[in-house]
Amino acid sequence: MDYSVEKLREEKVFKDPVHRYVHVRDRVIWDLIGTKEFQRLRRIKQLGTTFLTFHGAEHTRFTHSLGVYEIIRRIVDDVFDGRPEWNKEERLLSLCAGLLHDLGHGPFSHSFEKVFNLDHEEFTLKIILGDTEVNKILSKVSEDFPKKVAEVIAKTYKNKLVVSLISSQIDADRMDYLQRDAYFTGVSYGHFDMERILRVMRPREDQVVIKHSGMHAVEDYIMSRYQMYWQVYFHPVTRSAEVILTKIFHRAKHLYEQSYSFSLPPVHFYSLFEGNCTLQDYLKMDEAVFQYYFQIWQDEKDSILSDLCRRFMNRNLFKYVEFDPAKEYKKLAELSALFAKAGLDPEYYLVVDSSSDLPYDFYRPGEEEERLPIHLLMKNGDIRELSRESEIVDAISGKRRTDHKLYYPADFIHDDRTKRNIKKQIRTLLEI
Amino acid sequence: MDYSVEKLREEKVFKDPVHRYVHVRDRVIWDLIGTKEFQRLRRIKQLGTTFLTFHGAEHTRFTHSLGVYEIIRRIVDDVFDGRPEWNKEERLLSLCAGLLHDLGHGPFSHSFEKVFNLDHEEFTLKIILGDTEVNKILSKVSEDFPKKVAEVIAKTYKNKLVVSLISSQIDADRMDYLQRDAYFTGVSYGHFDMERILRVMRPREDQVVIKHSGMHAVEDYIMSRYQMYWQVYFHPVTRSAEVILTKIFHRAKHLYEQSYSFSLPPVHFYSLFEGNCTLQDYLKMDEAVFQYYFQIWQDEKDSILSDLCRRFMNRNLFKYVEFDPAKEYKKLAELSALFAKAGLDPEYYLVVDSSSDLPYDFYRPGEEEERLPIHLLMKNGDIRELSRESEIVDAISGKRRTDHKLYYPADFIHDDRTKRNIKKQIRTLLEI
């Protein structure tokens, strides 16, 4: 039988708290889920360190990936199927790209990628194209199928409609994670009427468009996204945990470069420290492995590494104050000097972190586009960019909002048993 | 200030998907949550291997422990407060016991305790009474406070009303986990009207009783519990994962006893293998540490250990058939012999697993009691045991239901490239 259209004898379902059930009928999808590369996503949290702020946020990229697949399945099977603009030949490709789009995420990928200069999308493509179980399955569909899946994820695939299913301002990726992250954190934001949005999606040559009658549901989605960014994704406590994690990676790398003798040789990190991480090295990394090291490193003799690891493992995070880097750079220099005097290396213990978001950003000629904007299908058949129709979206469109904070170890700064005067000066400068 | 009544300047809240918010006002509670022993619960999943069946079930004992605390807080502050039967002096004790009752759980504790002959409750008591951050905080309340907390958890505390808050057929522990496990798995069962139950709880000298007007809500709770047991907790796929995990522990111990040379010396397991696990050893164990070993052991040269670890990590579990150990012991012996001939050690690859539950079991004179039964407070002030009033509960009361399954590696048994005839005989016997 042609593997690309082979169906399971009985549909399989996964119970999912967000979509109720994830339905799998295609043999290819079932086989992909069973690969070790996909199962590895069970050991990578969807929201990295956010569980330290919202204790329910322990869900993984595995569940999110299934969710993205399910949304695409519903779009192509329930909404697009039978419409002339939709090429049924692209069905399996769309499903696979949705399922696999996050395959290359590393452990705590936000900090991890920043410090080790890696890109998860690059590793997604390597897994799909390299010597892996995933590649073997995709290759059984057709020789060039892995390449096509990779192209969709890399947004270079020729059929932009397929690309837009996982890479636009209102793609299956975003629709799943907003709802899923809201569900697991327990926040009230993140809800929007996805069923309505799915019903009004229409395929066009180069993208998904939304029937004008669904505009309000889309506005609600945009607002949900805005709220989730500021309430969850950029939460200052999460950012504190990321700051500490980043500094752990930095310190470990620094020690390695200084030929420091670790009590447990960090073999899993060598290739990262040396910048020559292979696909096989990469696939052995997950959050359990990293936490194992953090656990051990709590007892390392290097006091910075052990302190940072203890902070991370026991959630003894840095506190923060508002900070304007443009205006307060002098103060930062002063604080750095005081920290050093107080015996705290400012490189590790005094950190500025910035977050910013564009709630809805659309392409304007001459500007570089990141994600495809949302287009409405008007009653007369015209296509109009969302912000030209929606007053609410227009009002917030393109407004970048940035938030800067300065992180520091409050417990140490408030401990007056040593360096009392210096700490007092620090507190005065920090206004705490 | 008296530490036992010290309040935080501002109430702290944790966003919780089940209870919406967990409220903390007491300094003692806040400090306990911050200890490293309590934070370790973030690395112990509430439902062990259930995430391999229900992918949303990635929540940890940390979230459950906060939930139990919150339910007790609501009972004592919103319902019991001001009633003559309730001794306000027991408030903090009740809160602490609720928060800490699961503190001694080990990684994947179901299999773990079975193989290494450990008891998590014993370790809970050791943590509370031993040289730990938790003990330091409890001791600040009063010298004998740690002992009292331990007694409540051990059910030996003199005030049985306090004990019943966390150890009865309808305690805060069960009320939290039923709802939480339902929420994270996404199943429809597990819902009941807790708010109603809380409102009709009344303190009596030796236990919590339920006003008769709340009987239907309690029936609903009992039915939820019954459904959760059979739909989630005893799910045959989860039991397959537990079977494999158990066999991994067995194999590693066996190899250690045979002085096998591990490529990575399993230092974290030594004390377990030798049966002399100290509190300090124990506290270093969590699921990340264990998964690290499983990850490494996938490449061990011992083919049983590596195969089992690969199965666990990549979710390539055993399949099962119904099995009646009382009647089919001969068949089991036959299968064992065939497995051995086929090159599969039956000790590791042919496993009977049984689950059983009493949906509602109440104490009858002369029988040993496990959990306190549920008592109703009648309008005339009498107390009656629930099953004497509720037809539904009476109907299912004391009916033990047991389910036996025989687990085996289907992939191997279906692979006819080797030992074809023997495998055929095995399949005939298994009727697959």
Place this chain on the structure above:
Amino acid sequence: MDYSVEKLREEKVFKDPVHRYVHVRDRVIWDLIGTKEFQRLRRIKQLGTTFLTFHGAEHTRFTHSLGVYEIIRRIVDDVFDGRPEWNKEERLLSLCAGLLHDLGHGPFSHSFEKVFNLDHEEFTLKIILGDTEVNKILSKVSEDFPKKVAEVIAKTYKNKLVVSLISSQIDADRMDYLQRDAYFTGVSYGHFDMERILRVMRPREDQVVIKHSGMHAVEDYIMSRYQMYWQVYFHPVTRSAEVILTKIFHRAKHLYEQSYSFSLPPVHFYSLFEGNCTLQDYLKMDEAVFQYYFQIWQDEKDSILSDLCRRFMNRNLFKYVEFDPAKEYKKLAELSALFAKAGLDPEYYLVVDSSSDLPYDFYRPGEEEERLPIHLLMKNGDIRELSRESEIVDAISGKRRTDHKLYYPADFIHDDRTKRNIKKQIRTLLEI
């Protein structure tokens, strides 16, 4: 175009709080919804007087009827379609029967039918077969189509599979009303996993069966039903309102028979009083019309009618005590005499009401069946009646539970300004 398969140009949707959306594609369905007979259901509450107990229960038979239609639509289009046991020709018939099954309900039909000796199902058939807008539309499908719809509703249609969709222990009617009534009353009961049940339904020659793997979801449904009966449908306060309503009807009829001169001639009731209510008379009745009379009758000079109407309109209901008619008939006689002495006509002011339910009742040879039992489809293809497989259902099966209460006007009995001694005796007998 053939009217029976004519589709709307664009699917119409109704926003529904229970099913999210009700989808209509068929022209016939759309036209039926627009008839005045169907729109009349907007003026008949689904739960009669229950809104006086649960204030949210203001939903009407209109919304329920749409819900039943939607469930059947999902069963036949999403689950049955394409299966050999399902005859696609029966699709439209099933949808119409589901939509119209409650068409003949009268205002406050429980009390109404009892007093005036009417049967709503009979009127449903009359509307379908008589000179109505509904009949005109059904006749456009085919000459015998109205008759077939009527037969399905009357359970005499030859294809019992179609009948079972709206008349079995687990039909679309019950699945909708349990969920809908739970939603609008706000109770925690009434929830079950309908999506799961729909997925495991299978068509068989003479009925719908349920795959064995869905047994737990069905158990949950049976328990929900049990809880809803006792928590909502038989709520003693609702029964008090029904008692009063029944007595209003009785009194008005009695006065009419006595040629009493009403200040507002109750023209809408004449045919009811005389027992010759035509279809046209019937269709003019709805709850607004009845409430209009109750409103006016509050000022009637007959003190019984005006008192009862004031009680109903202003929710000044009767109170109740438990009562065992088998044992306490003597006490009832005594009370009757005392009521008469106290100036209260016991015919109207001292009322015994009984409710009873069989949580799950299945046909046994020789007994009369009411609703088709639930049958499970076993893995080996066998069919087994549910209670033979489910311990829970077996435990509660066939257990009829009855509840008797004695209703009386507490305000009057407690008012000691008149007939003080008699009232005291009454209170003593009532033990209040």
Place this chain on the structure above:
Amino acid sequence: MDYSVEKLREEKVFKDPVHRYVHVRDRVIWDLIGTKEFQRLRRIKQLGTTFLTFHGAEHTRFTHSLGVYEIIRRIVDDVFDGRPEWNKEERLLSLCAGLLHDLGHGPFSHSFEKVFNLDHEEFTLKIILGDTEVNKILSKVSEDFPKKVAEVIAKTYKNKLVVSLISSQIDADRMDYLQRDAYFTGVSYGHFDMERILRVMRPREDQVVIKHSGMHAVEDYIMSRYQMYWQVYFHPVTRSAEVILTKIFHRAKHLYEQSYSFSLPPVHFYSLFEGNCTLQDYLKMDEAVFQYYFQIWQDEKDSILSDLCRRFMNRNLFKYVEFDPAKEYKKLAELSALFAKAGLDPEYYLVVDSSSDLPYDFYRPGEEEERLPIHLLMKNGDIRELSRESEIVDAISGKRRTDHKLYYPADFIHDDRTKRNIKKQIRTLLEI
């Protein structure tokens, strides 16, 4: 006992789908709920004719009034209690004002007030101050208590903090109806984190303020409100029903003024037609009474009245086109002439309806204020108006959006059996 502080022996609860339970402890509140004026609200729908668009929207002002009471109860008992800015003496007043604020609503009050030139708030005050059961109960608290309740509702009470609980941009009234209307219609909008908002409310001398940390929850509330306005409250189908209702009232009044002889004399309407409606007249009106007349009037000989009533009762509403009154007045005149020629009185059959909303409007010096703006309590104790802090709110603040539609009877205009040419011209002008 002092009636103003008298408590019920046992707390009473109402099951409420939105707030789960409404709790009543105060004797005064319990007695007010039992009055006939309050019970009358059960016969006034919360959303008037919206049930013709969203079939779930059958909930009444009774449920909403209980909800507003419950929110205020939670604010004053759980949040304000014990804070120095809150005067506990105002507690009962706040509860009563919340419960009774909508008491004067008439049947279908939107159209009703417009046509008969009435104001529901005026009648609320009359009920509170007049010869009513409500007044008797309030007077038992203290002689001037009814007057104080009336003043709070009229926003003239001296303590503006109390006024702001039911009359500000984020009062208990709005918080209840947004959630309740969303729940009963089933739309996805209308949700916001009320629990969070309640937790961050703080009493100040002249109003409720919101702690800055709750700003995002308030933004979410503002957006919900915006969506509910455009998705539910201003829904064009609902407005069509209102148009017809308005025209029914107009026609009946016109006929009365022309001494038309009604087959059923509309006694309930006389005082409305004559503009001398007393409190006693008013209290006899409810939606059942009005529907009774509409029912009867379907058979009136005046063809306009009977046609409009049949349209309303059977939901055969007018259709609409977009219309710009500023630009298209000439077209309207042309259409009017054509309608007249076609035999349709344009006064009744060609209607322009406009809706407009300010999503968030705040007071600026010199402008007239309608509702108090929302003020944030900054960390440093300052008070700042919301739109100065929130970019989202600032973006939409003060943007009035208006929507105009032209309504007409499409069935008639498309019926080419008569006046074919004229109707064709009409269709051309309407572009349908």
